[in-house]
Amino acid sequence: MSDIRPLIAGNWKMNGSRAAMAEVSALAAAHPAPGCDVMLCPPAPLLPIMVEAASGTKIAVGAQDCHANVSGAHTGDTSATLIAELGATAVIVGHSERRADHGETDAAIAAKAAAAHQAGLIAIICIGETEAERDAGRALEVARSQLAGSLPAGATAANTVIAYEPVWAIGTGKVASVADIDEVHSALRTALADLMSAEDAAATRLLYGGSVKPGNAAEIFAVTDVNGALVGGASLKAADFGGIIAAAE
Numbered sequence: 001m002s003d004i005r006p007l008i009a010g011n012w013k014m015n016g017s018r019a020a021m022a023e024v025s026a027l028a029a030a031h032p033a034p035g036c037d038v039m040l041c042p043p044a045p046l047l048p049i050m051v052e053a054a055s056g057t058k059i060a061v062g063a064q065d066c067h068a069n070v071s072g073a074h075t076g077d078t079s080a081t082l083i084a085e086l087g088a089t090a091v092i093v094g095h096s097e098r099r100a101d102h103g104e105t106d107a108a109i110a111a112k113a114a115a116a117h118q119a120g121l122i123a124i125i126c127i128g129e130t131e132a133e134r135d136a137g138r139a140l141e142v143a144r145s146q147l148a149g150s151l152p153a154g155a156t157a158a159n160t161v162i163a164y165e166p167v168w169a170i171g172t173g174k175v176a177s178v179a180d181i182d183e184v185h186s187a188l189r190t191a192l193a194d195l196m197s198a199e200d201a202a203a204t205r206l207l208y209g210g211s212v213k214p215g216n217a218a219e220i221f222a223v224t225d226v227n228g229a230l231v232g233g234a235s236l237k238a239a240d241f242g243g244i245i246a247a248a249e
């Protein structure tokens with residue numbers, strides 16, 4: 001980890017409930033002044049409830065997706081403008097589960113990230129190769145291509161976070177090796193320099209995601225160009241998520 005302030009973001013995916021706000025309170029009580037940025041991203045209906053639960057704490061709240069448009073006839077979708085109005089400060093876009101389940105393309109993700117920026121939100125843009133792509137030796141090519149295709153014009157270190165999540169490591173307990181994470185994150189840092197200013201490329205946070213747990217977080221965070229994590233399963237319980245936060249401090 002470099003001197004960039006790390007971000008530990010938890011993606012609750014389609015999990016959580018009103019009762020789960022007890023985990024937010026427990027996390028805040030255990031980490032009242034964390035030495036890194038901390039964020040939780042619940043399902044959209046829980047956004048205002050979590051914003052209220054996290055009020056007065058150091059826990060930021062983010063959404064898991066947004067539509068590219070500000071409003072309109074898009075049943076079931078949520079605009080970045082509304083997400084911001086509800087008190088969230090970020091939105092995940094392009095998670096591999098959305099790329100797979102909803103056929104989201106790099107271009108669609110770039111449009112969503114642009115909408116997030118327009119609404120004043122941080123866009124957490126997810127990229128990552130499938131197991132078949134890695135086995136074919138295409139991991140770097142895929143990461144670079146998704147990065148270039150998903151990053152909108154106007155992206156800066158302040159409004160954009162990149163999350164590298166190898167698809168085969170998500171929810172599987174399989175973690176990419178430190179050497180593989182190092183190789184991809186280093187390549188992404190270099191690639192960013194062609195896509196934004198040198199200052200922004202150097203300062204943009206690069207998160208790793210994929211079966212991050214309290215027991216493996218420290219070695220992942222020791223990688224130079226890892227600036228935090230996007231955590232799924234282990235973000236649901238304050239004790240587990242707190243262990244990952246502690247490893248980043």
Ligand SMILES: O=C[C@H](O)COP(=O)(O)O
Nearest residue numbers: 011170171210211232233
């Ligand atoms: O957004 C989070 C990632 O998909 C990682 O999920 P996981 O920590 O359950 O593997």
